[in-house]
Amino acid sequence: MGMRIRAVEYYLPPGTLSNNDLSASFPEWSVEKISAKTGIRSRHVASGDEYSSDLAVRAAEKCFAARPELRNDVDYVIVCSQTSDFVLPGIAGIVQDRLGLPTGIGAVDINLGCSGYVYALGLAKGLIESRQATRILLITSDTYTKLLNERDKSVRTIFGDGATASIIDSDARHDGFQIVYGTDGAGAASLIVPGGGIRDGREIQPSADAAARQLDSGQFDLYMDGPDIFNFTLRVVPQSVNDLLERSGLEKDEVDLFVFHQANAFMLDHLRRKLDIPKERFFLSLEETGNTVSSTIPIALAEAVRSGALVPGMMVMLLGFGVGLSWAGMLLKW
CATH class of the missing domain: 3.40.47.10 (Thiolase/Chalcone synthase)
Structure with missing residues (x-):
């Protein structure tokens, strides 16, 4: 099924x-x-x-x-x-x-x-x-x-x-989904909310301290190590794309649309160029929404459908990556 x-x-x-x-x-x-x-x-x-x-x-x-x-x-x-x-x-x-x-x-x-x-x-x-x-x-x-x-x-x-x-x-007609997962808990300190929880996050990420960042402390003070997240992304995303293609037996040119986590345009453009994906097959949807975390991929899917960029029968690759550190990719027919 x-x-x-x-x-x-x-x-x-x-x-x-x-x-x-x-x-x-x-x-x-x-x-x-x-x-x-x-x-x-x-x-x-x-x-x-x-x-x-x-x-x-x-x-x-x-x-x-x-x-x-x-x-x-x-x-x-x-x-x-x-x-x-x-x-x-x-x-x-x-x-x-x-x-x-x-x-x-x-x-x-x-x-x-x-x-x-x-x-x-x-x-x-x-x-x-x-x-x-x-x-x-x-x-x-x-x-x-x-x-x-x-x-x-x-x-x-x-x-x-x-x-x-x-x-x-x-739906018995849609049984060909391929999925890859990844987890690197050693990177937990790269994106963390140090305040407001049961444990003080500064124990594992001292740099998250608001005073160390020249900030007056708020209640949560989310901290992100931008360069570390960027390097992590460049490391895991290309490998995940290759793993998905290998498991499915497809070539990259057979994927009609790539919908990645909409982190920021600079990172996405870097990934697109590194993976040699044409702009017309790489969907962006963050200009008016920003990075909405777990919602970026489904928002992009909804917008791709509305714009006509995604229609039934297309092969679509979804790929999310970020806090955890965690990543997951799926290849499916729309």
Whole structure:
């Protein structure tokens, strides 16, 4: 028994943070410099009383509104988030209740970031193939901007908030999915939130201390070692692409569209050129959303469908990479 992605929708909170706004806060960075470095012009920001569960519910309701028939027979909910409303309970149960879904279904959280959508698709595939579920609501939702120190321009220029909802169905005609996974926990300190948790993150990453970064401490103070993340990406992404192609028996030219985690334009363009992928087969969608973590790939998929860049029958490669350190790739027919 195979699976297919039946629908993908996304929700972005109405609040925005533009490059003009950032340039006003950081005069040493011009609007043009921010755009050139990141490929981002604006990002959406959740309000003070808007949380990941709120975004998740709105994304799901948007998906159901577009395809009402898909609300029926959902028998499992997967929510991928690193900014769950609470330490406990999990966010998936909250979302199940607010959507009015039956109580006799499965609902589970996974705490993954940039690779999370592909990991969640892998879990959905396993649930369907083992006949534990037949229709899965897969949600990604993060409010990363709540983790950022307002004076840390290195991350405020990149991250935005958003949520997506995908419907994953069983389908015997779509059983050729290939997946690769990777984990390097030795890189945990490269992207970390030192504050707000049960353990002080400065124990494993002293550089995450706000004072060491000449910042007044906020509640969370997300820290990212940009060069280390960049080097990690250059190391694992080409190998993952090659592994996927080898497992599937395909050549790179047989992949119609590459949809990678939308980290920033500089990194993506570097990867595209390193892999020798033509621009027309390498999809970008971050200019008005920024890096929405686990939601970047499904947002890009939804936009690719809307723009006509992705149509049924195409071979698509998805690849997520980032915090963990973690990466995952999937090759599928749309």
